[in-house]
Amino acid sequence: MTDSTATLLSSIPSVDKLLRTADAETLIDAFGRQPVTNAVRDDLAALRQSLARKDDVAVDDVSATNILARVVATLEADLSPSLKPVFNLTGTVLHTNLGRAPLPEEAINAIAAVSRGASNLEFNLTTGKRGDRDVHVEDKFAELIGAEAATIVNNNAAAVLLMLNALALRKEVIVSRGELIEIGGAFRIPDIMSRAGAKLREVGTTNRTHPKDFEEAISPKTAMLMKIHTSNYEVQGFTAAVSDTDLAALAHKNDLPFVIDLGSGTMTDLRQFGLPHEPTAQEALASGADLVSFSGDKLLGGPQAGIIAGRADLIAKVKKNPMKRAMRCDKMTIAALETILRLYADPDRLAERIPTLRLLARKQEEIRATATRISPALDNTLGDRYAVALDQCQSQIGSGSLPAERLDSVALVIRPTATKGVGTALKHLATALRSLPMPVIGRIQDDAFWLDLRCLEPSNEEAFISQLNAITIK
Ligand SMILES: *Cc1c(COP(=O)(O)O)cnc(C)c1O
Numbered sequence: 327m328t329d330s331t332a333t334l335l336s337s338i339p340s341v342d343k344l345l346r347t348a349d350a351e352t353l354i355d356a357f358g359r360q361p362v363t364n365a366v367r368d369d370l371a372a373l374r375q376s377l378a379r380k381d382d383v384a385v386d387d388v389s390a391t392n393i394l395a396r397v398v399a400t401l402e403a404d405l406s407p408s409l410k411p412v413f414n415l416t417g418t419v420l421h422t423n424l425g426r427a428p429l430p431e432e433a434i435n436a437i438a439a440v441s442r443g444a445s446n447l448e449f450n451l452t453t454g455k456r457g458d459r460d461v462h463v464e465d466k467f468a469e470l471i472g473a474e475a476a477t478i479v480n481n482n483a484a485a486v487l488l489m490l491n492a493l494a495l496r497k498e499v500i501v502s503r504g505e506l507i508e509i510g511g512a513f514r515i516p517d518i519m520s521r522a523g524a525k526l527r528e529v530g531t532t533n534r535t536h537p538k539d540f541e542e543a544i545s546p547k548t549a550m551l552m553k554i555h556t557s558n559y560e561v562q563g564f565t566a567a568v569s570d571t572d573l574a575a576l577a578h579k580n581d582l583p584f585v586i587d588l589g590s591g592t593m594t595d596l597r598q599f600g601l602p603h604e605p606t607a608q609e610a611l612a613s614g615a616d617l618v619s620f621s622g623d624k625l626l627g628g629p630q631a632g633i634i635a636g637r638a639d640l641i642a643k644v645k646k647n648p649m650k651r652a653m654r655c656d657k658m659t660i661a662a663l664e665t666i667l668r669l670y671a672d673p674d675r676l677a678e679r680i681p682t683l684r685l686l687a688r689k690q691e692e693i694r695a696t697a698t699r700i701s702p703a704l705d706n707t708l709g710d711r712y713a714v715a716l717d718q719c720q721s722q723i724g725s726g727s728l729p730a731e732r733l734d735s736v737a738l739v740i741r742p743t744a745t746k747g748v749g750t751a752l753k754h755l756a757t758a759l760r761s762l763p764m765p766v767i768g769r770i771q772d773d774a775f776w777l778d779l780r781c782l783e784p785s786n787e788e789a790f791i792s793q794l795n796a797i798t799i800k
Contacts, residue, residue, distance in 0.1 A: 344393060349390070412766070415777040417737070418722045460660075463476075478660075481621065481630050481632045487521065495523045496523060541576060553615075555588045625682065626682075628666035685781050688735075690736060707797055712755065716737075739777075755775050762796055
């Protein structure tokens with residue numbers, strides 16, 4: 327050990343002494359005694375380790391002031407939430423990695439109201455007896471969809487698992503080969519089927535399935551015919567699929583239920599908002615499906631949930647299944663769903679009140695106006711190293727809805743001005759935008775960084791601009 331290392335080691339203040347300083351008292355008031363003590367201890371241990379490793383340690387590094395300054399930085403970083411809001415400027419409106427549907431303000435208020443204290447979640451206020459948590463939404467879902475009955479679970483993957491387990495345990499479920507889909511990683515129809523205890527009986531080929539394929543597969547072992555909406559890809563070219571109506575007729579001729587997993591599923595015709603048509607739960611039932619399931623946080627525009635609607639006797643079976651208890655929705659979800667249902671009861675104002683629909687229906691001209699307003703601020707912040715331009719782009723709906731459809735939008739396109747090191751410059755820009763207090767997420771494409779402004783509504787423009795001065799690009 328050199329003399330200077332020994333001197334530095336001996337000049338490191340003790341934890342006790344540091345904690346008794348006035349600066350430390352202020353920190354303890356702000357962060358609490360235990361977190362400050364732990365952070366100080368960790369910092370001193372790191373200092374001693376650096377000295378033992380003979381790293382470069384300056385005299386200043388061991389001063390009480392600098393130790394506490396590092397402690398503040400650590401505590402602030404630890405306190406900043408891991409899960410936080412971001413600007414989704416990826417061009418994918420329902421982005422699974424970015425939390426899917428933004429909730430209406432009314433739903434957020436309803437969540438806050440029931441979370442703050444006790445509620446009549448499972449308590450019947452009329453009889454004063456124990457109630458069922460699903461009553462707050464089940465009948466309203468059934469009514470809106472035009473179904474005999476409905477129920478809800480945590481998400482649509484759970485809905486599919488539950489329907490299969492409740493109606494097809496140890497029996498066969500006939501599905502077209504073209505529909506054995508994988509949705510975002512772990513949700514694969516064949517795996518879900520086996521975990522649900524049902525046997526998959528695949529029929530037809532990837533591109534073509536005919537009525538006789540189903541007919542020949544039906545046996546005493548069959549529990550149901552199932553259709554899975556191939557929501558994240560399209561099979562094009564030489565294709566054939568059996569229509570819902572034909573599948574329903576075939577199922578019913580054999581006394582079997584016909585079940586449709588819609589995935590996105592909506593309860594309203596999206597064409598009224600100038601969007602492409604996506605099958606609705608109503609249409610699925612009208613075509614003869616006995617049960618239909620769909621997600622709460624895709625096109626419906628609500629909280630994460632899975633909705634199952636259809637025949638009353640089948641819904642009763644689903645609800646009686648013990649797995650239903652393990653998949654039940656919590657009160658916050660139920661509160662949000664109830665609000666969503668109230669908004670859907672007034673279809674004329676849906677596009678204003680359900681943020682997902684509002685964003686999807688947003689006109690290219692409105693998006694261009696946003697781009698024109700915020701472009702100068704961004705250009706100014708980025709300086710000479712990057713050039714900002716407006717360009718047209720195409721947004722996607724996302725979450726597997728209408729995979730082939732694109733919505734005309736406008737993006738701010740940022741290009742590095744230097745011709746060398748374009749890739750690196752773009753990566754540095756992306757990192758800097760992700761490091762902002764409210765991270766900005768865009769995408770790199772064609773040697774440029776694209777910010778699709780479809781999801782930046784006028785009410786958020788100020789928040790977007792005001793944090794730009796915090797940007798630091800490597
Ligand atoms: C999205 C989707 C699911 C899974 O729904 P989650 O709500 O994400 O659990 C299941 N089936 C289809 C067809 C889907 O598109």
